[in-house]
Amino acid sequence: MELLRFITCGSVDDGKSTLIGRLLYESKLLYADHLAALEADSRRVGTRGGELDFALLVDGLAAEREQGITIDVAYRFFATEARRFIVADTPGHEQYTRNMVTGASTADAAVLLLDARKGVLSQTRRHARIVSLLGIRHVAVAVNKLDLLEYSQEVFEKIQAEFPDTTCIPMSATEGVNVIGHSELTPWYDGPTLLQWLESVVVETEEDGPSRFLVQWVNRPDATFRGFSGRVLRGTLRQGDEVRVGERTSTVDRIVTMDGDLAEAPKGSSVTVVLADDVDASRGDVLAAASDPPAVADAFQAHLVWLSEAGLMPGRRYLAKIGARTVGFTATKALQLNEIGTDTVHFEAPVPFESYRTNRDLGSFVVLDRLTNATVGAGMIDCALRSSNLRWQTLTVDKQARISRNGHRPCVVWLTGLSGAGKSTIADLVEKALHAAGRHTFLLDGDNVRHGLNSDLGFSDADRVENIRRIAEVAALMVDAGLIVLVSFISPFRAERALARELVAENEFCEVYVDTPLAVAEQRDPKGLYARARRGELANFTGIDSPYEPPENPEIRLDTTALSPAEAASAVVARLRSLGIC
């Protein structure tokens, strides 16, 4: 019997839990002891004056029963003569949208409920959007609580007009109207009842396509056996198939299961693959049809749903789990809790992928917080932005060639410190000395860059993060170009300075802490900024009303109360020399 996984969704109090309870009850799927418990619970905590309160069948948490609301998704199982069902009853409250998304991510169909008296609410639209975003193709709109409007055809048709090309069903879940069978109370309706609709939904399978096998676990019981345990995510994997993993190709020698070897494994099977050659594959790799392997990329256009109270901070480093890999992740636009957006996202390592439309398993990812480990977001890949098919473009003139030509190694010299600490003055002197010695240099100055590349950014924490992220990327490009890059930025946050360090090789980053006490910097106040900040004319000023996180282990610390600018610059040049950079 074919399985249908569906959700009920819609705004709060539109009758979702009641509908499921009614479905289970009417299709005689409730065990006697469950029914007895329901009767007792309805009398004790029910909201229907002692009548059966069907919501209590699915609202299984104490807090839900106390408050009469649904907090988290409940999964119920039932079957009719025609079909087997798993229904996820999802919460309507906006604050629990993340739980609705959880239920929707594995559904084939959705029943969107609305209260006929209230019509289409913003939460109804949000759920409709999430349903569409997650690729649920089959949607029915249940126009509920029509019993309270004397089954008005006019109201129903007005709502129906808002959902063109969608099945709309006039309904009363509490009275059981048009849930299982047609009701005499809506003689003007000749469409399907809810159960008829559910039984008739045709779940189309994804187009077959080239094979994709995700390696989850390398299986090595002893020295004689080395297999890859994982799952066929697309197509059919056959013994003898030529497959590619990364840069290598091999042949499927065996498809192993505890019940014996298989000749082929269809999409969805969990098997263990043995290759003919000693190919080094590991967790997260994709064995793919050699003739048509998936693309590999690290930058994507994606749809994001944000699931955490702490909003998405552009440029902040999160983790993303995609397939069986977990990699560093950054996004470029801010999102608040329950917000949905299209965004440019970056993974810290290239991953094999397919668009979500083509293959859900290789096109979806979740975003995890590095510190709390919470699941904070979910994403669906639309397309790659820098599609490097299988590899980075190999460039003939590479960094090594530039080092040979220039006669010195490139690096980033990152000066951080309070406004007025003396960063720009020192950076300028350092560059002069290096330039005179024939080194190839460039100076990125905070104020100057804010006039051009970063002219769209302000001084909020989010904008500061983005400001530094861009500069870190530019500096890394310049290192690739062979330059010694002097960066003179307040750069107040450790996390973003750590990002800048990670973008280049280990010996290519030199953090210089221009250490000037706040009182001294404020006294110098070369641009008169501290005075303005103190007068309240400048908001978010570092050191005054915006934090500065000093470096913990800088390569160089310059105490500007003890050193003149010239002495400080000499100290930097000397240190660069001892690091073998110039």
Add this chain to the structure above:
Amino acid sequence: MNHLDTLEADSIDIFREAVAESERPVLLYSIGKDSSVLLHLARKAFYPSKPPFPLLHVDTTWKFREMIAFRDRIVAELGLELIVHRNPECVALGINPFDHGSARHTDLWKTQGLRQALDAGRFDVAFGGARRDEEASRAKERVFSFRTAQHRWDPKNQRPELWRLYNTRVAPGESIRVFPLSNWTELDVWRYVERERIPVVPLYFAAQRQVVDRDGLLIMVDDDRMPLVSPPRTELVRFRTLGCYPLTGAVRSEARTVSEIVEEMRAATTSERQGRLIDHDQSGSMERKKQEGYF
């Protein structure tokens, strides 16, 4: 792939994800039919390797004798590592359902015992055989269910769980309970037992057994520790679930084979949990027990 094939493949997928991303996994083996299916799936997931984790049985000294015999036979046949934990405080105090009541008996032996065993083994992942169709609070639980360092479940603040992308990340001391059978129903379990010929404890099959009436349940007299008000009688009964024998009700049944059980199930009008005293102590008792660390 048919329905059971898909359920099987999903469960294997879950086992592999959990093992690949954890340091010290363990499988909670309670000897019942769900545990038997769970163990069978674990063997399939890692074949030809053995499941790369030990089994943990939290014993109460009140299990049916046939369960213990079955457990020891299976573990020996498959050559698996078995950890048996009995809460030493319960052993010392002689905690039992007759003198201390089912609620305290279950809390001390099972909930506290489980927490002790998980702490002692420093396990960061524990597989369990719970299903969402069992009970209303289970229906709400994630497949990968986060537990604090105090083993607490916070039902109001579960991690979102999308697609098959399971979040396995925990801080030291925290752990994840993993339920590979989440989307199986009782009927699925029996159909799979039938298809795969998985051995189960003979108590599941109807036989003439010595029973007495107790608290509205039909209780089998498994040894002489149970105080008897009236002499036991012989009835043709079987068990739908297994636990501590004084707390587990038998059902009158003639189903002597797995296929007869499947037939009986199709016509069943009561749930399997009806035979469990501990779930009926108070409404919502399962949720509370789970919050305290019960499986």
